[in-house]
Amino acid sequence: xxxxxxxxxxxxxxxxLFVTLCLFELSSVAGQARYSVPEEQAEGSFVGxxxxxxxxxxxxxxxxxxxxxxxxxRQYVDLNRDKGSLxxxxxxxxxxxxxxxxxxxxxxxxxxxxxxxLYRVTVEVIDINDNSPSFxxxxxxxxxxxxAASGSRFSLxxxxxxxxxxxxxxxxxxKPSDHFKLEVQIQPDGGNVIEMVLQTPLDREKEETHxxxxxxxxxxxxxxxxxxxxxxxVLDANDNAPVCxxxxxxxxxxxxxxxxxxxxxxxxxxxxxGVNGEVSYSIANVAREAKQSFVVNxxxxxxxxxxxxxxEESKTFQxxxxxxxxxxxxxxxxxxxQIIDENDNVPTIQLMSFSNSISEDSPPGTTIAVINxxxxxxxxxxxxxxxxxxxxxxxxxxxxxxxxxxxTEDYLDRESIPEYNITITVSDQGSPxxxxxxxxxxxxxxxNDNAPVxxxxxxxAYIVENNTPGLSIFTVRxxxxxxxxxxxxxxxxxxxxVNGVAVSSYVSVRAESGVIHAVRSFDxxxxxxxxxxxxxxxxxxxxxxxxxxxxxxxxxxxxNPPQVLYPVQTGGSLVAEMVPRSVDVGYLVTxxxxxxxxxxxxxxxxxxxxxxxxxALFEVGLQNGEIxxxxxxxxxxxxxxxxxxxxxxxxxxxxxxxxxxxxxxADSFPEVLSEFTDFTQDKEYNDNLTFYLVLALAVVSxxxxxxxxxxxxxxxxxxRQSRIMFHSNLPVIPYYPPRxxxxxxxxxxxxxYNYEVCRTTDSRKSDCKFGGAGSQNVLIMxxxxxxxxxxxxxxxxxxxxxxxxxxxxxNLQSSYF
Numbered sequence: 001x002x003x004x005x006x007x008x009x010x011x012x013x014x015x016x017l018f019v020t021l022c023l024f025e026l027s028s029v030a031g032q033a034r035y036s037v038p039e040e041q042a043e044g045s046f047v048g049x050x051x052x053x054x055x056x057x058x059x060x061x062x063x064x065x066x067x068x069x070x071x072x073x074r075q076y077v078d079l080n081r082d083k084g085s086l087x088x089x090x091x092x093x094x095x096x097x098x099x100x101x102x103x104x105x106x107x108x109x110x111x112x113x114x115x116x117x118l119y120r121v122t123v124e125v126i127d128i129n130d131n132s133p134s135f136x137x138x139x140x141x142x143x144x145x146x147x148a149a150s151g152s153r154f155s156l157x158x159x160x161x162x163x164x165x166x167x168x169x170x171x172x173x174x175k176p177s178d179h180f181k182l183e184v185q186i187q188p189d190g191g192n193v194i195e196m197v198l199q200t201p202l203d204r205e206k207e208e209t210h211x212x213x214x215x216x217x218x219x220x221x222x223x224x225x226x227x228x229x230x231x232x233x234v235l236d237a238n239d240n241a242p243v244c245x246x247x248x249x250x251x252x253x254x255x256x257x258x259x260x261x262x263x264x265x266x267x268x269x270x271x272x273x274g275v276n277g278e279v280s281y282s283i284a285n286v287a288r289e290a291k292q293s294f295v296v297n298x299x300x301x302x303x304x305x306x307x308x309x310x311x312e313e314s315k316t317f318q319x320x321x322x323x324x325x326x327x328x329x330x331x332x333x334x335x336x337x338q339i340i341d342e343n344d345n346v347p348t349i350q351l352m353s354f355s356n357s358i359s360e361d362s363p364p365g366t367t368i369a370v371i372n373x374x375x376x377x378x379x380x381x382x383x384x385x386x387x388x389x390x391x392x393x394x395x396x397x398x399x400x401x402x403x404x405x406x407x408t409e410d411y412l413d414r415e416s417i418p419e420y421n422i423t424i425t426v427s428d429q430g431s432p433x434x435x436x437x438x439x440x441x442x443x444x445x446x447x448n449d450n451a452p453v454x455x456x457x458x459x460x461a462y463i464v465e466n467n468t469p470g471l472s473i474f475t476v477r478x479x480x481x482x483x484x485x486x487x488x489x490x491x492x493x494x495x496x497x498v499n500g501v502a503v504s505s506y507v508s509v510r511a512e513s514g515v516i517h518a519v520r521s522f523d524x525x526x527x528x529x530x531x532x533x534x535x536x537x538x539x540x541x542x543x544x545x546x547x548x549x550x551x552x553x554x555x556x557x558x559x560n561p562p563q564v565l566y567p568v569q570t571g572g573s574l575v576a577e578m579v580p581r582s583v584d585v586g587y588l589v590t591x592x593x594x595x596x597x598x599x600x601x602x603x604x605x606x607x608x609x610x611x612x613x614x615x616a617l618f619e620v621g622l623q624n625g626e627i628x629x630x631x632x633x634x635x636x637x638x639x640x641x642x643x644x645x646x647x648x649x650x651x652x653x654x655x656x657x658x659x660x661x662x663x664x665x666a667d668s669f670p671e672v673l674s675e676f677t678d679f680t681q682d683k684e685y686n687d688n689l690t691f692y693l694v695l696a697l698a699v700v701s702x703x704x705x706x707x708x709x710x711x712x713x714x715x716x717x718x719x720r721q722s723r724i725m726f727h728s729n730l731p732v733i734p735y736y737p738p739r740x741x742x743x744x745x746x747x748x749x750x751x752x753y754n755y756e757v758c759r760t761t762d763s764r765k766s767d768c769k770f771g772g773a774g775s776q777n778v779l780i781m782x783x784x785x786x787x788x789x790x791x792x793x794x795x796x797x798x799x800x801x802x803x804x805x806x807x808x809x810x811n812l813q814s815s816y817f
Contacts (some may be wrong), residue, residue: 002810005109013546017364020470028325029754030120031054031119031120031155032119032120032122032748033048033050033054033119033120033121033122034121034122034123034124035047035048035052035086035089035121035122035124036093036123036125036126037123037124037125037126038123038125038126038127038697039090039093039094039126039127039128039380040091040092040093040128040130041090041091041092041093042086042088042091042782043087043089043090043801044087044088044379045087045088045288046085046086046087046088047077047085047086047088047123048085048086048422049083049085049086049322050079050083050084050085050086050110050119050121051071051082051083051085054110054119054141056083056112058081058082058083058280059083059483061079061081061112061728062081062113063114063339064112064113064114064117065076065077065109065112065113065114065421066079066081066111066112066476067110068108068109068111068351068374069108069109069110069111069352070108070112070156071108071110071350071372071374072354074090075090075108076088076089076090076092076106076631077108077121077123077124077789078121079110079185081678082536084449085811086121090651092125092347094125094126094128094751095131095162095163096162096631097125097419098125099162100162100287101165102127102164102165103123103124104124104127104164105122105123105124106122106123106125107120107121107122107123107124108120108121109352109372110202111352111353111370113353115367115677116353116367116370116405117401118352118353118370118403122610125163126161127164127167128163128164128167128220129163129166129167129220129221129222129223129692130450131161131162131163131167131219131561132218132225132226133161133169133216133217133218133224133225133226134159134160134161134214135157135158135159135214135226135227135228136157136161136288136769136812137157137228137447138228138229138777139228139230140156140214140228140229140230140231141233142154142230142231142232142233142235142328142560143232143234143235143326143327143328144198144202144233144235145234145235145237145327145328145329146201146202146203146204146234146235146237147201147237148198148201148328149198149201150198150199150200150201150646151197151198152197152198153183153196153197153198154195154196154197154198154330155193155194155195155216155284155285155322155330156194156196156230156285157194157284157285158191158193158285159172159214159216159226159228159733160196160287160288161216161226163217163218163220163226166219166220167218167219167220168218168219168347169192169216169217169218169343170217171216171217172184172194172214172215172216172217172393173214173215173217173636174196174212174213174214174215175196175212175213175214175215176212178200178211178696179198179199179202180196180197180198180199181196181197181199181294181556182194182195182196182197182214183195183196183197186799187318188537189318191285191287191318191641192285193285193332194214194285196230199325200244202234203234204234205232208233208234209231209232209233210231210234211229211230211231211232212229212231212232213227213228213229213230213621214227214228214230217293218630224614224765227444235327235328237532238504240271240272240276240277240322241270241325241329241330241331242270242279242324242325242326242329242330242331243269243323243331244266244267244268244321244323244331244333245266245267245268245269245333246331246333247333247334247770248264248333248335248336249264249333249334249335249336250334250335250336250337250338251263251264251303251335251337251338252336252337252338252339253271253309253339253340254309254339254342255311255316255339255340255341255342255344256303256308256309256342256344257309257691258305258309259304259305260304260305261304261305262302262303262304262543263294263303263304263337263480263623264302264303264335265300265301265302265303265704266296266321266323266333266335267301267305268281268323268331268333268765269300270329272325272327274501276325276327277325278325278326278689279297279324279325280298280299280323280324280325281296281297281298281300281321281322281323281324281513281717282298282321282322282324283295283296283303283319283321283322283797284320284321284322284332285320285332285732286318286319286320287316289317289329290305290317290318290319292306293305293307293308293309293314293317294306294307294317294318294319294337294685297669298500301321301322301323301386303337304807305317307744308485309339309674310339311339311340311341311377311378311602312345312376312377312378313340313671315338315339316336316337316338316339317336317337317339318335318336318337318750319334319335319337320332320333320334320335321334321335325427328665328698328738329637333452337620340591341377341378341379342377342381343377343381343428343431343432343433344377344431345375345376345377345382345434346374346375346434346435346436347374347375347382347426347427347428347435347436348373348374348435348436349372349373349424349426349437349438350371350372350373351370351371351375351438351682352367352370352371352372352403352438353369353370354368354369354370354440355368355442355473356442357442357443357444357445358408358412358415358442358443358444358445359444359445359446359447360412360444360446360447361447361449362412363408363411364406364407364408364409364410364411365407365408366407366408367405367406367407368406368407368408368442369405369406369440370399370404370405370406371386371403371404371405371406371438372401372403372404373386373402373403373404373426373427374510375434377428377430379425380429380641381428381429382428382581384426384427384428384429385426385427385428385429386398386404386424386425386426387424387425387426388406388422388423388424388425389398389422389423389425390592391410392422393409393410393411393421394406394407394408394409394420394422394442395407395421396424399507406422406424406427412444412704413444414444414445414446414447414483415450415482416729417444418443418444418483419441419442419443419444420441420442420444421439421440421441421442422439422440422441422442423437423438423439424437424438424439424440425627427597431639437782438678446482446483446484446486446487447482447486448486448540448541448544449482449544450480450481450482450486450536450538450542450544451473451480451538451545451546452489452536452537452544452545452546453477453478453479453480453481454476454477454481454544454548455476455477455478455522456548456551457548457551458474458548459474459500459548459550459551459644460550460551460552460553461473461474461516461550461551461552462552462553462554462555463518463522463552463553463555464523464554464555465521465522465523465524465555465556465557465559466522466523466559467518467521468518468521469518469519469520469521470517470518470519471515471517471518472515472516472550473507473516473518473651474515474516474550475513475514475515475516475554476491476509476514476516476536476548476550477535477547478491478514478537478546482538482540483635485537485539485540485541485547486538486540487535487539488538488539489514489536489538489539490511490512490536490537490538490539491507491510491511491512491513491514491534491535491536491537491732492509492511492534492535492536492537493507493508493532493535494532494533494534494535495599496532496533496548497532497765498527498530498532500719502785503530503532504519505519505520505572505807506518506519506520506522506530507519507532507552509534512762513533514536516552518533522554523554523555523816524555524557524598524599525560525598527554528553528554528801529551529552529553529554530551530552531549531550531552531731532549532550532551532553533547533550534547534548535542535692536548538712541802545722548650554600556596556598556600556602557598557651558602558621558649558651558652558654558655558694559598559658560596560597560598560602560655561596561636561649561656562594562595562596562605562647562648562649562655562656563594563595563596563597563636563657563760564592564593564594564647564657564659565593565594566590566591566592566593566594567590567661568590569659569660572753575662575740576640576663576689577589577590577627577661577662577664578663578664578666579629579633579641579664579665579666580633580662580666580667581633581634581635581637581665581666582633582667583629583633584629585626585629585630585631585632586628586629586630588626588627588628589627589628589661589663590626590627590661590663591624591626591627592607592620592627592645592659592661593625593715594607594625594627594659596648596649596652596655598649599747601650601651601758602649602650603649603650604649604650605625605647605650606621606622606623606647606649606650607622607623607624607625607645607647607648608645608646608648609622609623609643609644609645609646610641610642610644610645610658611644612641612644613638613640613641613642614637614638614641616630616631617629617630617631617633617637617641618630618643618663620643620645621740625645625647625723627643627645627661627663630744631766633665635700637665637666638664639664640662640663640665641662641663641664641665642660642661642662642663643660643661643662643663644658644659644660644661645658645659645660645661646658647659654666745764751797813814
């Protein structure tokens with residue numbers, strides 16, 4: 001006879017794969033999706049089209065660098081960005097993942113960047129019938145007294161099937177069923193209590209032992225089953241069974257309690273005496289986890305901790321403690337043990353998204369990181385508070401339960417602080433509270449927001465004239481507080497002109513170093529200084545720049561010799577200064593006037609008498625170039641005196657010029673004329689002889705007929721003038737430059753009157769022409785003339801007789817008239 005028990009299914013069969021998508025507005029979490037997938041799927045199996053379900057394009061998954069973030073170390077699902085689908089990455093064992101918990105699911109986050117978006121995805125694992133029921137032991141040995149009455153119950157250990165739902169154990173069958181039937185009771189916690197009920201009395205004398213087979217079958221496809229052999233030994237009569245003192249015991253124990261901690265004690269009594277009245281205790285018909293976590297003392301019924309207790313894994317345990325005597329009678333009581341949570345889990349921090357670099361021009365509110373904070377403890381032990389250090393321009397905001405975002409609170413400046421170390425601290429509300437922290441480093445990327453700055457607001461540089469083209473003059477420098485390419489400074493010469501000439505023809509600027517080079521050789525006498533502008537430009541985009549003015553001052557070099565302005569050195573005539581013999585010591589003969597176009601001490605001139613016919617008669621002023629007599633003129637002194645005066649500047653090395661001054665010592669013009677021939681003997685006449693002969697012939701031929709009357713009239717006029725001059729004893733005054741003033745006040749008046757005196761060599765007659773004040777007259781020897789005297793006046797020129805050998809200009813003081 002076979003007893004069969006079918007157990008009605010307590011959960012509905014799992015249906016086809018479904019997807020539930022819930023989108024909601026949050027600052028960082030954009031939505032969530034839910035999928036279902038059977039366990040034990042092969043790697044690469046399709047889970048769902050996440051792009052379609054979340055309303056995203058595949059291009060967004062690729063550009064946003066979409067990736068999956070899991071809390072644990074194992075990742076069961078992978079993301080195919082190119083197709084926008086989720087696939088199985090690792091074999092999923094529902095029993096390993098959730099054990100008996102239903103529904104069984106795991107969650108992960110899908111993160112996208114630029115902008116940061118967070119999606120929560122939940123995958124429910126559907127159980128398949130991949131496990132067979134199994135009994136704790138292969139055989140069960142029972143001893144039943146033969147006097148056991150019909151209806152007596154005998155507890156059996158239930159089988160275990162890791163599967164759930166329809167795939168869990170659905171029925172038990174006992175074979176054969178001659179004396180016993182099988183009853184299964186479903187407890188509130190979902191467990192089964194299996195008992196054999198005696199239907200017909202046993203007779204040890206007829207059959208001392210009975211062998212039965214208990215079969216446990218699930219309801220999955222295909223069906224799976226497990227068996228255990230039951231060996232029954234019939235004993236002599238023991239008519240009293242142990243009785244538990246109370247049917248249900250309740251106890252509490254803290255998680256992480258050490259092994260051996262006493263939880264509670266159970267007790268039972270047996271009315272029998274002797275051996276039949278001795279009671280032993282054992283744990284029966286409980287889950288494997290309960291048996292591994294607790295142990296009962298066989299003799300005393302004391303229950304102790306045998307394994308690790310973790311509130312986060314199991315909050316409650318239910319034990320079935322069996323009290324048995326030696327006669328095979330037993331009673332069962334229930335022990336419910338509640339696990340008390342302890343604050344033994346440190347809060348965890350996981351970076352869901354993080355940008356280790358942020359631009360310094362990012363506005364306040366820019367997200368730099370999304371973090372997930374979790375504490376596996378419960379109640380107050382699992383409530384966490386997250387914060388960051390306060391000395392930084394960042395703040396933390398809560399975006400979703402367990403999720404926080406770190407955003408900028410103020411504007412950033414890389415030049416002030418190039419990077420920040422952010423310490424994320426999370427603590428729970430346990431006693432004592434547990435705390436964990438995580439450090440992240442944020443680097444501030446540079447933006448070209450600083451223009452180059454020169455070391456000075458303006459520059460002045462000096463260069464000596466006559467420099468070599470290409471010479472380095474000066475270096476301008478500018479700094480840029482930016483970084484890398486934005487701080488790379490180039491120097492540019494701005495377009496401008498100097499005296500109408502482009503400044504680039506004067507100087508150039510090396511772009512890399514700011515070195516200013518001279519393009520040409522400078523001449524202080526032409527340009528003394530000039531200025532231009534140099535622009536410093538960085539390498540940013542767009543570039544920033546600043547300007548500075550550079551002034552170049554040319555320094556003088558002694559590169560110009562003195563130039564003699566007076567006396568004028570003519571190529572064809574000799575200039576002579578007349579000194580009367582009656583002059584006093586210190587008489588001003590003339591003054592050598594010279595200039596030097598250089599500047600400073602290079603233009604300081606000194607005058608020295610280099611050579612002289614009579615060095616004891618004349619001296620030259622060292623500073624003013626005045627030629628004066630240093631003794632009284634005597635009759636023994638020669639009429640013609642030749643002085644060589646050297647004019648020297650004060651440069652290093654010095655430069656000089658030499659001028660010849662001819663002086664005539666005489667009281668009257670006849671004395672002078674007698675000596676002029678000697679002055680001209682040293683000149684060369686042959687050079688211009690042909691020219692003058694041709695010119696003379698041309699003039700004579702042209703003027704002979706037309707000017708005959710004019711010549712006669714002029715001769716009469718000149719004869720009258722010479723008579724007036726012949727009777728005067730006026731001294732000859734040396735010539736001075738226009739507006740010359742004798743500051744020493746020696747010998748001459750400040751107002752000058754000019755007269756023309758013309759004499760012939762063969763006559764004592766002369767013509768005297770009275771001229772206006774301020775006209776210039778000099779005594780000139782013309783070596784090309786044949787004893788004739790020429791008259792040259794600044795206002796006009798009158799051609800005299802061609803045979804006049806000498807023209808004399810003399811300055812007479814107005815006091816003589």
